[in-house]
Amino acid sequence: MIEIELDGKKIEVTEGSMVMHAAEKVGVFIPHFCYHKKLSIAASCRMCLVDVEKMPKPMPACATPVTKGMVVRTKSDKAIKAQQSVMEFLLINHPLDCPICDQGGECQLQDLAVGYGAGKSRFGEEKRVVPSKDVGSLISMEEMSRCIHCTRCVRFGQEIAGVMELGMPHRGEHSEIGTYLGATIDSELSGNMIDLCPVGALTSKPFRYNARTWELSRRKSVSPHDSTGSNLVVQVKNNQVVRVLPLENSDVNDCWLADRDRFSYEALNGTERLTQPMLKQDGQWAAVSWQVALEYIANGLRNVQSEHGSSAIGAFVSPHSTVEELYLAGSLVRGLGSDNVDYRLRNHEFERKQLGARYLGMPISALSDLQRVLVVGSNLRKDHPLFAQRIRHSIVHAGCQVSAISLAAYDWAMPLHTVSVAPAENWVQSLADVAVAIAEEKGISAPAQGNVTDSARAMAKSLLTGQRKAVLLGNMAAQHPSASELLKLANWIAEQTQAKLGYLTEAANTVGAQLVEAVPKNGGMNVSQMLSGKLRAALLLNCEAAFDFAPTHNAVESLKTCDMVITLSPFKSNMDVSDVLLPIAPFTETPGTFINAEGRLQSFHASVKPLGETRPAWKVLRALAEVLGLSNCSFDSSQAVLRKFAEEKDAVSSSFVPESKLNNLPAQLIDDGVKSNAPMSPVGIYHLDSIVRRALSLQLTADAKGSNAQGATV
Numbered sequence: 001m002i003e004i005e006l007d008g009k010k011i012e013v014t015e016g017s018m019v020m021h022a023a024e025k026v027g028v029f030i031p032h033f034c035y036h037k038k039l040s041i042a043a044s045c046r047m048c049l050v051d052v053e054k055m056p057k058p059m060p061a062c063a064t065p066v067t068k069g070m071v072v073r074t075k076s077d078k079a080i081k082a083q084q085s086v087m088e089f090l091l092i093n094h095p096l097d098c099p100i101c102d103q104g105g106e107c108q109l110q111d112l113a114v115g116y117g118a119g120k121s122r123f124g125e126e127k128r129v130v131p132s133k134d135v136g137s138l139i140s141m142e143e144m145s146r147c148i149h150c151t152r153c154v155r156f157g158q159e160i161a162g163v164m165e166l167g168m169p170h171r172g173e174h175s176e177i178g179t180y181l182g183a184t185i186d187s188e189l190s191g192n193m194i195d196l197c198p199v200g201a202l203t204s205k206p207f208r209y210n211a212r213t214w215e216l217s218r219r220k221s222v223s224p225h226d227s228t229g230s231n232l233v234v235q236v237k238n239n240q241v242v243r244v245l246p247l248e249n250s251d252v253n254d255c256w257l258a259d260r261d262r263f264s265y266e267a268l269n270g271t272e273r274l275t276q277p278m279l280k281q282d283g284q285w286a287a288v289s290w291q292v293a294l295e296y297i298a299n300g301l302r303n304v305q306s307e308h309g310s311s312a313i314g315a316f317v318s319p320h321s322t323v324e325e326l327y328l329a330g331s332l333v334r335g336l337g338s339d340n341v342d343y344r345l346r347n348h349e350f351e352r353k354q355l356g357a358r359y360l361g362m363p364i365s366a367l368s369d370l371q372r373v374l375v376v377g378s379n380l381r382k383d384h385p386l387f388a389q390r391i392r393h394s395i396v397h398a399g400c401q402v403s404a405i406s407l408a409a410y411d412w413a414m415p416l417h418t419v420s421v422a423p424a425e426n427w428v429q430s431l432a433d434v435a436v437a438i439a440e441e442k443g444i445s446a447p448a449q450g451n452v453t454d455s456a457r458a459m460a461k462s463l464l465t466g467q468r469k470a471v472l473l474g475n476m477a478a479q480h481p482s483a484s485e486l487l488k489l490a491n492w493i494a495e496q497t498q499a500k501l502g503y504l505t506e507a508a509n510t511v512g513a514q515l516v517e518a519v520p521k522n523g524g525m526n527v528s529q530m531l532s533g534k535l536r537a538a539l540l541l542n543c544e545a546a547f548d549f550a551p552t553h554n555a556v557e558s559l560k561t562c563d564m565v566i567t568l569s570p571f572k573s574n575m576d577v578s579d580v581l582l583p584i585a586p587f588t589e590t591p592g593t594f595i596n597a598e599g600r601l602q603s604f605h606a607s608v609k610p611l612g613e614t615r616p617a618w619k620v621l622r623a624l625a626e627v628l629g630l631s632n633c634s635f636d637s638s639q640a641v642l643r644k645f646a647e648e649k650d651a652v653s654s655s656f657v658p659e660s661k662l663n664n665l666p667a668q669l670i671d672d673g674v675k676s677n678a679p680m681s682p683v684g685i686y687h688l689d690s691i692v693r694r695a696l697s698l699q700l701t702a703d704a705k706g707s708n709a710q711g712a713t714v
Contacts, residue, residue, distance in 0.1 A: 004070040019050060019061040019072055030074050031083055031112050033090075033198045034150035035062040038255065040159060045090070045150050047112070049082035050074045058082035080116075087116040093127045093173075094199075095145050102140075103200030105213040109148065130176045136184035137700035138191060138263060140205040147177050147201040153193040160256065161187040162392050162413030177201070186702040187413075188385045188685060191262040195245065195255075204243065206266055206697045211237045219607035220247055222594050223261040224320050224587040225688060227505040228253055228364065228386045229596030230261045234588055234607040241265045241588050241608060251365050252600070258385040259701075260685060260692055265588070267694035268611075272571045274583040275612025285575065290613065290623070297580055298627040300564040304537040305336065314340030314530045316549075317518050318542035319507035320689045321617065322592030323601075324641040326509070327516045328621040328633050329541050335630035339524025340535070343513040345543055346506070346550045346683070348481040350519075350526040356663025357514035358478065360597040361502025362470065370394045371466035372499065374434070374459060375404045376486060377427060378474020381412040382685040382703065384504050387597075388412060401466070403459045405430045407476065407680065418458040424680040428482050431489040434459045438496050447492045469499035475506045476680050479550065488666045501664050505597045507689070512595035515651045515661060531558040539566045541617065542584070544573045544690055568617055571690055583614040586691060590616035591638045599657035603642065 001012045006022055013022040018041065023030050033045040043063035050061045053071035058079060061072075073079055091113065098104050130144040151168060154177065158164045165185045168177050179185060185193070194202050216235040223230040231247035244265050246257035277293035278285050288296075304312055315333045317326055326343065333341045344350060367390035381388040392414045394400035401417035409421050422430050432450035437460035439446035450456070463469060471494045477486050494501035505511060513519075520526055525534060531553045538559055549555035559565050559577040567574040570586040584590075588607040595601050610616065615623075618638050625633035635641045646652040651661050686692050686704040698704055 002066060002068045004066050004068070004072065006072045007074055013066050015066070017066050019052070019059070019064045019066060019070075020048060022066055022072070023061060023074065028074055030061045031116060032062060033108060033112075033148060034152060036152055036196060038160065039152060039155045039196075042151050042155065045148065046086045047083060047090070049079060049086060051076040051078040051082075084116050084118070087113060088118060088121070090148050091117060091121060092123045093145070094148070095127060095143070097143070097146075101143070101146070101200040102203040102208055103197075107200060108198035128173055133178050133182075134184075135179055136186065136190075136702075137697040138205055138259060139185055139194060140203045140208050141178075141201065142203075144176060144178075144201050146199045148199055149175060149177070150198055151177075152196040152198070153177065153202060156193055156196055157187065159396070160192070160389060160392075161189045162389075163187050165190075166193070184702060188259055188382060188703065189256060189389065191259045192246075192256050206263055207243045210242045211235075216242065219605065221587065221604045221607055222508070222602045224508045224594065225260050225264065225692060226258070226384055226386075227360075227507060227510055227597035228258075228384065229508065229594055229600060229602050230257055230386065231602070232257070232261065234265070236608050239608050241268050251363065252596070253386055256386060256389065259698065260385070260688070263697050264692045264695045266696055266698075267691045268570075268586055268588055270694050270696070272694050273611055273614075274569060274572045274581055275614055276583060277613070278581040280575075280579050285581075290615075293580055293582060294624055294627045297564070297566055297624060300579070301336065301537055301628065304563055308536045310337030311340065311525075312534070312536035313338045313539075314525060314535045314537070315342075315539040315541065316345060316527065316530070316543055317341060317343045317513070318345070318548060318689070319343045319510045319513045321509060321513075321542045322587075322590070322594060322638075323509060323512040323516055323645060324592055324638045325541060325617040325621065326513050326518045327641055327645045328618055328625075328635075329539070330516060330518050331632045332621055332625050332628075332630065333539070335625060335632045336628070339520050339522050340530055341518055341524065342520060342527045342530070343510075343518040344479075344527055345548050345553075346475075346479045347483070347527065348479060348550055348552065348680075349483045350528065351484065351667035352520075354514070354663070354667050355665050356661050357511050357599075357657070358503040358505065358664055359511050359599050359657075359662045360505065361500045361664055362598070364390070364596070364598050364600075366468070366500075367391055367470075368393045369398055370400050370468050370470055371398050372463050372469040372497075373400060373402045374463060374471045374493070374499075375402065375406075376431060376471070376473050376490065377405065377407075377424070377477030377480060378472070378504055379406070379408075379410045379682040380404075380474065380504075381410065383475050383506075383682065385685075387504060388414070398468070401462045403462055405434075407682065417462055418455050420453075420455040420459070424476065424480060427477070427480065428485045428489065430456070431486060431493070434463075435489055435493055437461075438464065438493060442496065444496075448489060463493065463497040463499060469497055471497075471499050471501050473501075473503050475504065476682060478503055478506065480680065484666060487664070491664070491666060503597070503664060508594045508596070511597065511599055511657065511662075512593070515595065515649055515657060516645060517649070528553060531555055533558060533561060535562055537564040537566075538562050539568070540574060540578075541568045542690065544569070545577050546574075547687065547693065548689075568620060569690065570614065571694060573690060582620055583612065584617040584620055585610045585614050589614060590618070592618075593638075593642055595657060599662050601652055601655050601657065
């Protein structure tokens with residue numbers, strides 16, 4: 001630590017820090033545009049000029065290292081005049097279109113021009129015009145004349161997203177930001193460029209001209225998509241979600257947001273929303289009242305129960321549902337005498353008894369500091385964009401070596417140490433080869449037979465060095481026909497290399513689904529068994545038969561054989577297999593709780609009122625239980641459901657699940673059913689759940705066009 005003087009105050013700062021960092025530490029604001037705490041220093045805008053004693057000229061605070069005894073003045077005449085001069089230059093070519101600019105009201109240039117700009121310009125020449133650019137369905141670059149060349153967007157692509165999609169060709173007044181050869185911006189994190197832009201050059205294409213910032217109400221929420229549990233700011237106008245932005249949380253999503261989390265809100269206002277209960281009568285759908293729909297369902301379930309027994313009733317529940325919804329769905333089915341409830345819709349193998357919920361095995365923030373990583377069965381960049389971003393950070397800042405056993409040579413936008421590309425049916429052997437290579441290096445016996453290939457030896461040597469290490473099992477590894485074998489080998493490798501073992505976990509509430517025991521416990525049927533023709537009545541919560549199940553389950557054909565299929569969904573879905581559709585609220589219209597990959601419990605409130613006759617799913621399940629005469633679902637609020645879950649399962653301690661409830665050790669028992677060896681493929685990034693599948697702008701991206709509902713082209 002060294003001591004400097006800043007605006008007359010003595011402060012201690014870390015050696016090597018910049019003046020800007022020192023100012024931030026003591027809460028002194030220095031105007032700036034190009035500087036951002038998460039990006040490298042460019043010192044291109046010069047707005048942060050300050051007066052440093054013994055320096056003949058003002059110095060940029062973002063690029064001037066502190067030295068012992070340095071005296072800095074940020075509010076002296078010299079500093080203020082320098083900042084005013086820079087502002088004058090920035091405004092020479094800036095268009096006077098604030099009244100129609102989407103950035104109006106939240107524009108850094110607009111704000112600082114009030115404090116540092118002159119009342120009129122001394123430059124009467126024509127302003128330069130930069131042609132607009134079409135870079136895809138998410139980012140608008142219609143008014144690039146507003147750009148001040150801060151290069152935040154360029155640096156973000158290089159340093160955070162891992163792909164340099166934007167650059168600044170030409171020189172002088174001809175310089176402009178753009179893509180190369182007219183390409184589109186295809187990064188899964190591209191929306192963060194909009195947040196970073198300090199002017200109105202990059203704006204949100206879906207949000208464009210929809211509202212002014214001062215018209216919006218703001219609500220905190222949590223993403224319902226992947227297992228990061230990204231914190232959101234949902235912005236509302238006229239009871240409609242019009243924009244979603246990141247809520248900074250350094251332990252979860254930092255200050256970033258994946259495009260899937262940012263733009264999926266479009267589906268909430270789409271034409272496919274289901275706004276009232278519907279019954280299928282003589283092959284035709286008709287809108288009915290809630291009372292009629294619930295009584296119809298109750299009568300149908302009673303008939304199935306009396307004719308085929310309670311074991312003929314089952315529920316398929318999505319891990320994108322909240323803790324409260326999953327708990328009540330399980331309680332309802334079990335209240336009817338059945339244990340057929342399962343969230344593992346895409347699995348090919350089913351554990352009957354786990355020692356604890358599968359989870360990441362470490363805090364999410366720890367991914368940023370790893371030195372060695374082995375990822376098995378994941379298209380990491382698309383399955384978990386923000387996890388990939390943290391591991392990308394660890395490569396740059398911690399010298400991390402990343403290895404992968406994967407279905408294809410995916411582009412993860414990061415340098416990989418070793419990649420073993422193999423069909424899914426060969427992954428167990430590939431992992432066994434790594435285990436044999438580790439055993440050979442350590443002079444111990446291996447847990448399985450294998451061959452020490454070049455890639456296996458490289459992975460083994462990598463994992464046997466370094467300090468902070470992890471073996472991470474991806475979505476396809478968890479869903480694999482031999483998932484238990486992969487887990488056993490991964491556990492052995494992690495133990496021998498002193499690495500953490502974790503599951504990346506597929507959905508927003510995969511950990512929560514395990515904790516509420518949304519799986520058969522006492523002889524009930526799993527997903528595969530339920531879809532083998534043994535069910536007569538099925539309840540589908542937030543899932544779609546055509547998209548959310550493993551292809552080998554043939555869910556659509558199987559459900560068509562049921563006497564009654566009930567769908568609870570925010571959208572008009574499963575219409576070819578269902579008899580009843582009940583409109584339930586998406587995450588913006590209901591309170592609820594998600595438990596992310598690290599076991600962090602995050603509750604949220606509704607951001608808007610339910611659309612039409614839509615009702616929160618926990619209320620629908622409670623009402624259905626009442627009509628059926630069940631007493632185990634009587635709750636007055638979603639918070640009461642959460643409290644009951646916490647007490648009954650002893651599953652919540654503060655905001656985290658106790659470690660005693662989390663465990664990645666192999667299960668004791670595995671179902672003896674037939675295992676499918678059908679080829680596996682990753683689910684497309686914009687086909688993961690029913691909300692993103694209906695977000696128009698996301699479906700127009702290159703990632704969506706290059707994949708289908710069940711898999712991605714590789």
